[in-house]
Amino acid sequence: MLEDTTLTPNYVLRSLINQWCAEHNIEQPSRIVNGRLKKSDGSFHDVSCDMEAIKALVCKLSSPSIVERKAAVAEIRSLSKSSMDNRILIADAGAIPVLVNLLKAADVSLQEHAVTSILNLSIFDNNKSLIMLAGALPSIIHVLEAGSVEARENAAATLFSLSLVDENKLIIGSSGAIQALVDLLQHGRTRGKKDAAIALFSLCLYQVNKGRAVKAGIIAVLLEMLSDTRNGVVDEALTILSVLASNHEAKSAMVKAKIIPVLVDFLRTGSPKTKENAAATLLPLCMKDAKNLACIIRLGADIPLTELTKSGTDRAKRKATSLLEYIRI
Incomplete structure (x- = not known):
């Protein structure tokens, strides 16, 4: 029996296919045809001049001159x-591979x-797979x-x-990224904490990553964040806790x-969002647990x-109602 039935994409095989296509002059599907970019509505517009300028910039990324490399990557950051x-x-x-x-x-x-630059490029969904294929994860x-x-954030x-x-999510979670994100969550400035929190929230939507986050010490860090209301990261901490609470280790x-x-x-003193997430975290903690x-x-x-149940958000009302049903049993 397989211990885990989650499908994982074979990036190595995909990379080999891409290499084979390049060696045999087989064109990969592209939104750029003869110097024209295909837009989402199916129309095309000419980008040939922009293409030439960008190709020249990419060449400069490998320049022996660090001054030239820095100027080129700064321009690519701005353009992206x-x-x-x-x-x-x-x-x-x-x-992407050069970056x-x-x-x-x-x-x-x-x-x-x-x-x-890589962050900006990743906003376009097709580039996400190119970044992963370029083996960017260990370097990130x-x-x-x-x-x-700033770079860590x-x-x-x-x-x-x-x-x-x-x-x-699985690939990033198994790469060692979770421990580094928890460290930033604990020691970063407010912006860094928020960046780490949203990444951890996304990764912890997968059950296996929840256990990794617990092993990385995330619970103690989140509790510390809850006690420091000055940093404005209480809601981020509670949001992660609400996701983790369904995991036995967490x-x-x-x-x-x-x-x-x-x-x-x-529940008594928080903002509407804070109360919602507090109730959402308490529900799995207390469900089928007489002691809690x-x-x-x-x-x-x-x-x-x-x-x-009377004045909360719709989600808060649902969570509070469920909790009260357990209390009154």
């Missing part, structure tokens, strides 16, 4: 931010521009672990962007960390839960 057409043209010009090579550059600004994680503050944002493709870690009283307090259910009863959770 400005339009979807540019993201298509830059990738078509072969920039990946720059992720381990010793020069700080070169690395920052490279990772931000390297930046996440050892880059400058943009590396985390890149992982989130790539994780929007479901098949990438549930045990939360109870051990005495997180239930904190969640009940948020008795704990929230002792803490008087029934009063704020009853209020939530």
Whole structure:
């Protein structure tokens, strides 16, 4: 019997097919035909001049002159931010593998521009697979672990962007990225915490990644975030907790960390979104668990839960109603 039936894409095979096509002059499907870019409505517009300028920039990325390389990657960063057409043209010009090579550059600004360019390029869905095929993941994680503050934040944002493709969630989760994201979640500045949080939330939608996050120490970090309201990351922490709470390892870690009283307090004093996520986290913690259910009863959770069924968001009302049903059994 297979332990895991999740399908994983064979990027190695896909890469070999692409190489074979290139060697035998077989054209791959492209949105660019004879210097014209095919738009989503089926029409074409001429991009031949832009293509030539971008190809020249991509060539300069491999220049022996670091000054020229830095100027080129800074320009690519700017172009890749400005339009979807540019993201298509830059990738078509072969920039992605070269940018990946720059992720381990010793020069700080070169690395920052490279990772931000890859982040911008990843916004176009077709480029996500090209980035994965270029073997970018280890280098992105390297930046996440050892880059400058800005580079680490943009590396985390890149992982989130790539994780929007479901098949990438497992690959990213098994690559060691989760530990690096948890470290940024704990030690980053507010923007970095938010970038790490959204990436971890996306990755933890897959059950196997929840266990990895718990092993990386995420519960203690999230509890620390809940106690520091000045950073404005309470909702991000609660959102991740609400996803993790259905996992047995995460549930045990939360109870051990005495997180239930904190969640009940948020039911009373939090914003509408905070109350919603607190209720969403408490429900799986208390469902079919008499001990945890008795704990929230002792803490008087029934009063704020009853209020939530009347004045909360639609999701909060559903979660609060379900919790009250368990309390009244």
